[in-house]
Each structure stands twice: as structure tokens, then as C-alpha cells.
Amino acid sequence: MIAIMKKELRAYFNSIIGWLFIAFFLAFVGLYVFLYNFLNQSAFIGYALSSVSLIFALLVPMVTMRIIAEENKQRTDQLLLTSPVSIGRIVLGKYLALEILFALAMAFICIYPVIFSFFGPVNMKMSYVAVLGFFLVGSAYLAIGLFISSLTESQAFAAVMTFVVVLITCLADGIAELLPSTAKAAYATYTFLWLIVAVWLWRMLKNSSVAIAIFAVGECALTAVYLLKPTMLEGTIPTVFGTVSVMKLYDETITGVFNLTMPVYYVSIAFVFCFLTYQNIRKRRYC
Amino acid sequence: MIEAIGLVKQYGDHIAVDHLDFTVEKGQVLGFLGPNGAGKSTTMNMLTGYISVTEGTIIVNGYDMLEEAEEAKKSIGYLPEIPPVYPDMTVTEYLRFATELKKVPKKDRETEVERVIGLTKLEPMRKRLIKHLSKGYRQRVGIAQALVGDPEVIILDEPTVGLDPAQIIEIRELIRGLAKEHTVLLSSHIMQEISAVCDHIMIICHGKLVLSGTPEELQAQADQGESLEVSVLGTRAQLQEALSTLSGITEITEAEGETEKSSAVLIKSDHDIRTELSAALAKAGLPIEKLVRHVKTLEDIFLEATAAAEEEYRRSMEEDEEYEEEGAESEASANESEASSENTKGQEETK
Numbered sequence: 146m147i148a149i150m151k152k153e154l155r156a157y158f159n160s161i162i163g164w165l166f167i168a169f170f171l172a173f174v175g176l177y178v179f180l181y182n183f184l185n186q187s188a189f190i191g192y193a194l195s196s197v198s199l200i201f202a203l204l205v206p207m208v209t210m211r212i213i214a215e216e217n218k219q220r221t222d223q224l225l226l227t228s229p230v231s232i233g234r235i236v237l238g239k240y241l242a243l244e245i246l247f248a249l250a251m252a253f254i255c256i257y258p259v260i261f262s263f264f265g266p267v268n269m270k271m272s273y274v275a276v277l278g279f280f281l282v283g284s285a286y287l288a289i290g291l292f293i294s295s296l297t298e299s300q301a302f303a304a305v306m307t308f309v310v311v312l313i314t315c316l317a318d319g320i321a322e323l324l325p326s327t328a329k330a331a332y333a334t335y336t337f338l339w340l341i342v343a344v345w346l347w348r349m350l351k352n353s354s355v356a357i358a359i360f361a362v363g364e365c366a367l368t369a370v371y372l373l374k375p376t377m378l379e380g381t382i383p384t385v386f387g388t389v390s391v392m393k394l395y396d397e398t399i400t401g402v403f404n405l406t407m408p409v410y411y412v413s414i415a416f417v418f419c420f421l422t423y424q425n426i427r428k429r430r431y432c
Numbered sequence: 433m434i435e436a437i438g439l440v441k442q443y444g445d446h447i448a449v450d451h452l453d454f455t456v457e458k459g460q461v462l463g464f465l466g467p468n469g470a471g472k473s474t475t476m477n478m479l480t481g482y483i484s485v486t487e488g489t490i491i492v493n494g495y496d497m498l499e500e501a502e503e504a505k506k507s508i509g510y511l512p513e514i515p516p517v518y519p520d521m522t523v524t525e526y527l528r529f530a531t532e533l534k535k536v537p538k539k540d541r542e543t544e545v546e547r548v549i550g551l552t553k554l555e556p557m558r559k560r561l562i563k564h565l566s567k568g569y570r571q572r573v574g575i576a577q578a579l580v581g582d583p584e585v586i587i588l589d590e591p592t593v594g595l596d597p598a599q600i601i602e603i604r605e606l607i608r609g610l611a612k613e614h615t616v617l618l619s620s621h622i623m624q625e626i627s628a629v630c631d632h633i634m635i636i637c638h639g640k641l642v643l644s645g646t647p648e649e650l651q652a653q654a655d656q657g658e659s660l661e662v663s664v665l666g667t668r669a670q671l672q673e674a675l676s677t678l679s680g681i682t683e684i685t686e687a688e689g690e691t692e693k694s695s696a697v698l699i700k701s702d703h704d705i706r707t708e709l710s711a712a713l714a715k716a717g718l719p720i721e722k723l724v725r726h727v728k729t730l731e732d733i734f735l736e737a738t739a740a741a742e743e744e745y746r747r748s749m750e751e752d753e754e755y756e757e758e759g760a761e762s763e764a765s766a767n768e769s770e771a772s773s774e775n776t777k778g779q780e781e782t783k
Binding site for chain 1: 512
């Protein structure tokens with residue numbers, strides 16, 4: 146586990162990727178802190194961090210895209226999987242490397258509240274809750290990136306998928322507010338989403354008739370609900386989008402008081418996706 | 433020591449490895465020989481725990497690969513078909529990583545790296561990035577990695593691919609040296625390669641064992657296939673009469689190329705009878721037109737064995753197809769089988 150972690154970290158810092166990650170991250174956070182805290186004379190770092198969270202969409206794929214996809218492509222997974230290290234430890238080693246890289250970048254962020262305190266009173270407890278929360282959000286996204294990387298041999302595919310997933314979950318809250326809440330819009334959206342599911346099933350099963358049948362059944366049920374009881378669909382889109390919003394809980398926490406829901410939520414996401422990565426690597430061995 | 437009992441690997445409805453059984457004792461070098469796609473790499477991937485078995489048991493150094501995977505893997509050094517090297521590492525960095533991965537104690541790591549670099553003669557390349565190495569050197573780095581930690585069992589999948597003749601000889605010597613204290617399993621699709629280093633040869637085709645034995649046994653089998661083609665000026669009866677005076681002939685068959693004046697036969701015998709034969713023919717006054725000795729090599733044995741297996745495989749495939757066509761007559765069962773085959777295809781896709 147330690148060997149794999151060290152290898153990954155060495156790969157980040159021997160190439161430009163690790164340095165770029167830290168540099169971009171600090172530059173963007175610095176810019177937002179300058180805008181939110183210095184120009185607006187606010188002593189609370191949470192709002193700046195909340196606004197800058199969108200850069201995860203760029204930075205997370207940058208460090209996660211190759212982490213497992215490249216092993217699959219170069220066949221170096223054969224070295225890892227035939228050495229006396231369990232799959233769980235391989236995944237953990239890789240995730241730890243990501244966490245350490247991100248923690249190094251976050252260490253610089255910890256200085257900001259101290260700097261602010263030179264200029265006036267700062268609520269230190271809330272500030273560090275915001276910093277910790279931001280670290281947990283990043284950790285959750287890194288686990289998602291790790292999982293997506295394990296799905297494929299192509300770094301490009303992993304990067305694009307991770308970018309899209311992080312972007313949507315980052316913006317979901319904002320998108321949800323903009324979306325129309327009429328039944329008609331809901332009907333159109335769900336039809337589209339159901340179509341995506343059907344196409345995915347068709348790709349997975351290589352069986353067009355089953356995919357078409359599943360699509361038809363779902364579509365009929367949806368149409369029936371839309372025609373008979375349109376009120377059931379009204380207002381559901383913002384709710385559905387709200388549930389995939391990863392940032393929502395963070396935003397709620399920094400404006401209110403600290404509770405345990407936030408860390409539990411983000412640590413759970415990280416755990417679930419590390420576990421899915423483990424299962425995915427295990428599954429490959431059986432086919 | 434390696435013990436494999438009833439190994440099966442199935443991908444969907446394609447059987448890649450079909451009930452293989454074998455044992456490799458300590459100090460023995462076993463060679464897997466087979467044409468491309470015979471299931472050699474699949475078998476090796478199962479033995480090393482890279483992929484799971486569909487059926488069967490693998491015991492390496494006394495540890496079951498399924499139950500005690502970590503202990504079993506600890507006693508294996510594996511060079512896969514494509515050397516699993518990281519292009520952005522230098523040779524020493526990579527080998528140091530391998531020592532960490534294979535749990536070599538910290539204080540021994542440096543000496544271990546030096547030892548395998550020495551064994552595989554990588555000294556001049558040690559500071560180079562692996563991506564700048566030629567294929568032969570990459571292969572050597574892969575072999576060095578397999579030797580890290582001095583595992584009891586060494587499994588090499590086509591170890592000499594991409595090496596030049598001098599390097600091939602070096603690697604062969606290295607393998608022979610290793611065989612003294614290790615169990616070695618290697619694969620190749622080249623007969624000479626295998627017969628040069630192995631104590632025991634297993635010829636595999638379409639996942640099945642078609643022939644197995646020591647190189648000597650196989651050579652003896654090849655010698656049995658030796659024959660003399662002789663063509664003389666004279667009638668067949670004259671020739672037969674002359675041959676009947678000779679001892680040791682086991683079989684006489686008609687050969688091609690008979691003309692009005694000459695007759696030709698193929699002779700099989702239990703020893704080399706060329707001198708007696710020419711003397712007997714001279715005595716009978718039959719001028720020799722042609723005397724050819726057809727020798728069978730190990731290569732021929734390999735080709736014959738795999739050709740026979742190929743033929744059998746093709747026939748069984750055709751039978752399967754016929755069977756499926758018969759089944760199509762009943763509509764219900766046809767739909768069922770279609771559904772199941774679609775399912776297995778789906779499984780293949782998801783891997």
C-alpha cells in the first residue's frame with residue numbers, strides 16, 4: 146500500500162502534473178480570496194471557497210484521469226495484481242496518494258484565516274470548519290475521479306467523464322433553480338434521461354430488443370402519469386437535480402452551524418466510490 | 433512447486449483453457465508450447481492470480497491461489513507477455529518499486545536491486561528511463577522484476593521475444609541457472625526455444641493438452657517417424673525381394689514417382705539401414721536412382737500435434753453449429769438459446 150502510494154506521489158512530482166495541480170489550485174483560491182475577502186473586506190473564507198469549488202471540474206480529472214486507466218492500458222496492472230498486495234490496498238494506496246497531494250495544497254489555504262486575523266476579528270472555528278469541509282468535498286470528488294479512471298483504459302475518456310460529472314454535481318443547485326418546474330418540462334426531461342438509460346443498457350447487454358422493451362415500458366408508464374395525473378410531475382425537476390448536488394450541503398453548513406451531517410456525507414461518498422473502484426477491479430479478474 | 437488440477441477458463445461460450453492438469457516440481461523447467469492463441473498466456477495469468485479460474489485448483493508452493501492468494505503470490509515471480517514496466521521510471525527506480533511491492537525487507541532492498549541488475553546484465557542502462565530502452569532491454573527489465581525477492585516459482589511468458597541471438601543465449605543460460613533452485617515455467621511458440629532449456633514440454637492447442645513429455649521422449653517419438661525413400665531401376669518384385677533380405681524393416685509403403693522402368697518405396701525401420709540397404713541393392717543388381725532420408729524434427733512433431741488438434745477443434749465447432757441449427761427448428765427453444773447467448777455476449781462486453 147505504502148509502495149503504491151509512494152510510486153503515485155513520485156509520478157506526480159517527477160512530472161509537471163503534481164506541481165500544476167497545486168499551482169492552479171492556489172492561484173484560483175488566491176484570486177477568489179482576493180475578490181471576496183480583500184475587496185469586499187470579509188473575514189470569512191467560506192464564501193470564497195464555495196465559489197471556487199467549480200475548479201474541481203478541471204483539477205480533479207487532471208490528477209485522477211491516469212491513475213488507474215494508464216495501468217490498464219500499459220498492462221502494468223499485471224504487476225500490481227500478481228504481487229502480494231490485495232486489491233483493497235492497491236486502491237487505498239492510490240487514493241491516499243491523491244489525498245496527500247490535495248492535503249499539501251490545502252495546507253496553504255489554512256494560512257488564510259491567520260492572515261485575515263491581522264486585519265480584524267475572525268471567527269476561527271467557522272473558518273476552519275469551512276476549510277475542512279472544502280477538503281472533504283475535494284476528497285469526495287477525488288474518489289469519484291478514481292472510480293471513473295478504473296472504468297476505462299482511456300485517459301481522455303476518464304478525463305471527460307470526470308469533468309462532466311464534477312461540473313454537473315457542482316452546478317446542480319444552480320441549474321435546478323433555473324429549470325422549469327412544469328409537468329411538460331419534467332415529462333420531456335425524464336424521457337430524455339430514460340433514453341440515455343436505455344442506450345446504456347443496450348451497450349451493456351448488446352441486446353437491442355431488451356433495451357427497446359425496457360425503454361417502451363418506462364416510457365408508457367411515464368406517459369400514463371403525465372396524461373392522467375400531471376400534478377405528480379410538477380416541480381420534480383428541481384428536486385431531482387437538488388439531490389445530486391454535492392455542494393449543497395457544504396453551502397448550507399458554512400452559512401449555518403457545524404453539524405456532523407456534512408463530514409459524514411462527504412466521507413461516505415469517498416468511501417462508496419473507493420469501494421466501487423475495488424469492486425470494479427475485482428470484477429475485471431472474473432471476465 | 434506448482435500444481436494445477438482441472439484448470440478451466442471460459443469467456444462467454446468460448447473455452448480458452450480446457451481441463452489442464454500438470455505439476456512442476458522444484459528444480460524442474462516446464463515449457464508450454466503452442467501456436468498463438470493456444471491458451472498459454474491465459475493459463476499463466478491464472479497461475480499467477482491475475483485472472484480467476486472458471487474451474488479448477490492452483491496450488492503454488494503449498495498455498496492455494498484462491499484461499500491464500502497473498503502467500504501464493506509472494507512465492508511467484510511473473511513476467512507477463514508484455515513487460516509490465518512504467519515508461520516514466522528509470523530502471524533502478526522501477527526495480528526498487530518492485531522490491532517494495534514484493535515486500536523485500538527494507539535493509540535488503542538495495543542489494544536485491546543490485547543482484548537482479550547483475551543477473552540480467554542491465555548495469556549500463558540502470559539510470560535510463562524505461563521509455564528510452566529498446567524492446568530487448570525492456571524485456572530484460574521485465575525479467576529482472578520477476579526475479580526480485582528470489583521467489584521459489586518463476587513464470588515467464590515468452591521470455592526471449594524481442595531479444596537478439598546473443599541475448600537469447602544469455603537468457604537461456606540464466607534460466608538454466610535458475611532452474612537449479614527454483615521451479616520454472618515458461619512459454620513459447622518456438623520449439624527449439626523450449627527444447628533448449630526445458631526438462632518437460634507440454635504442447636497446448638485450443639486450451640487442451642495435446643502432447644507432453646521430456647525432450648528426449650519427444651525426440652524418440654520423432655525418430656520413429658524417420659523413413660527412407662528409395663527409388664531403383666527395376667521392377668517392384670525385384671525391389672521387394674532385395675528388401676526381404678534386410679532385417680529391421682518395420683513398414684514398407686508405396687512412394688510417389690514410380691515410372692515404367694523404376695519403382696519406389698518408403699521404408700520405415702527400427703535403426704539406420706542405409707548402408708545395408710545400398711549393399712543389398714547392389715547385390716541384387718538394382719541401380720539406385722534416389723535414396724532420401726526423411727528425418728522428423730521436434731518441430732514436425734509439434735506441427736503434427738497442433739494440426740491434429742486444430743482439425744478436431746474445427747470439427748467440434750462444425751458439430752456445434754449443426755446442433756444449433758437442429759435446435760432452431762423448435763421456435764421456443766431457439767428463442768431461449770438466443771437469449772442465453774446474448775446474455776453471455778453481454779458479459780463478455782462488460783469485462
